[in-house]
Amino acid sequence: MNKVKLIKGRPDVDAAVRGGDWGQAMDGEGIPGDSTLAHALYWRQIYTEILTMEEKVLDRIRQLMNTQSAAVRHEVELTNVPVVVAQAERFRQRLGYWDARVAHLNGNSGHKS
Amino acid sequence: MIKGRPARPLEGENLETKRWEDARHWISIYADLLEFKRGILSRIRRDVANLQVPAQKAAAIDLKIIETQMQGYQVRMDLWYGRVWELQGLWVDPTGRVVRHQGGEVALTKREFQLLQFLLDHPHRYFTTSQILGQAWADPALFPEEVRNYVRRLRKILVDLKIPADLVNKPGRGYSLVFRSPIAAVLP
Numbered sequence: 001m002n003k004v005k006l007i008k009g010r011p012d013v014d015a016a017v018r019g020g021d022w023g024q025a026m027d028g029e030g031i032p033g034d035s036t037l038a039h040a041l042y043w044r045q046i047y048t049e050i051l052t053m054e055e056k057v058l059d060r061i062r063q064l065m066n067t068q069s070a071a072v073r074h075e076v077e078l079t080n081v082p083v084v085v086a087q088a089e090r091f092r093q094r095l096g097y098w099d100a101r102v103a104h105l106n107g108n109s110g111h112k113s
Numbered sequence: 114m115i116k117g118r119p120a121r122p123l124e125g126e127n128l129e130t131k132r133w134e135d136a137r138h139w140i141s142i143y144a145d146l147l148e149f150k151r152g153i154l155s156r157i158r159r160d161v162a163n164l165q166v167p168a169q170k171a172a173a174i175d176l177k178i179i180e181t182q183m184q185g186y187q188v189r190m191d192l193w194y195g196r197v198w199e200l201q202g203l204w205v206d207p208t209g210r211v212v213r214h215q216g217g218e219v220a221l222t223k224r225e226f227q228l229l230q231f232l233l234d235h236p237h238r239y240f241t242t243s244q245i246l247g248q249a250w251a252d253p254a255l256f257p258e259e260v261r262n263y264v265r266r267l268r269k270i271l272v273d274l275k276i277p278a279d280l281v282n283k284p285g286r287g288y289s290l291v292f293r294s295p296i297a298a299v300l301p
Contacts, residue, residue, distance in 0.1 A: 083178055
């Protein structure tokens with residue numbers, strides 16, 4: 001998994017990218033290791049949905065970029081792309097925690113359920 | 114709705130330029146960026162509506178970032194519009210509430226000046242009567258007829274000073290200051 005690089009001279013973007021901290025849970029999420037199967041399934045579903053959305057947004061950004069001028073493409077590469085990539089990485093990592101928890105509670109810790 | 118901090122200048126952008134082509138180029142870039150971000154924003158809003166509440170809250174970060182970026186781009190585009198007016202020889206003096214254009218000069222009343230300044234700052238965008246009352250004059254208690262009255266006065270001033278712009282009205286959208294050629298040529 002690629003870490004998103006911070007961008008020199010763009011503190012606005014850097015702050016947003018830092019928002020993609022993998023340790024950052026959503027409100028009410030709790031700790032995977034303490035959760036019941038129902039709770040783990042619920043949060044796995046939440047992260048699956050939002051990760052799917054972020055990936056679609058990234059696809060859309062890249063698709064729209066193809067029709068833009070070089071200056072616009074450059075600005076979008078600096079601003080939108082790293083933010084969405086950082087968010088998606090965060091959600092993918094959190095989904096991994098919940099996948100593992102579901103597998104563990106199903107007595108199947110060797111692979112994803 | 115309109116106020117905000119300008120975005121950081123893009124690479125190679127210089128507001129001090131004396132060249133019309135530069136102004137046209139940068140207005141066009143910011144118009145493209147705004148259109149691009151509107152497209153992304155609309156896509157995210159549509160997708161977020163289908164998510165469960167916790168995911169909606171997390172996705173709100175994306176929306177906020179894009180909205181803030183758009184405000185910044187809008188402010189920079191407005192700065193470029195202002196530069197276009199300067200290059201056109203239009204000077205607006207807020208202290209004396211005087212507007213000058215190519216040798217002509219007119220002193221304005223406070224409300225005339227506020228309305229003209231507001232429209233010059235946001236050309237080619239439509240504002241309803243209530244938006245004008247609230248944003249140009251910060252006095253929503255005024256009667257809508259006042260807007261029509263001041264629009265008439267400003268139209269006369271535009272003609273008297275030969276400012277190449279029209280204050281147009283479209284039903285359902287409101288009023289907008291629209292450039293005429295050759296200024297229109299700098300617009301995307």
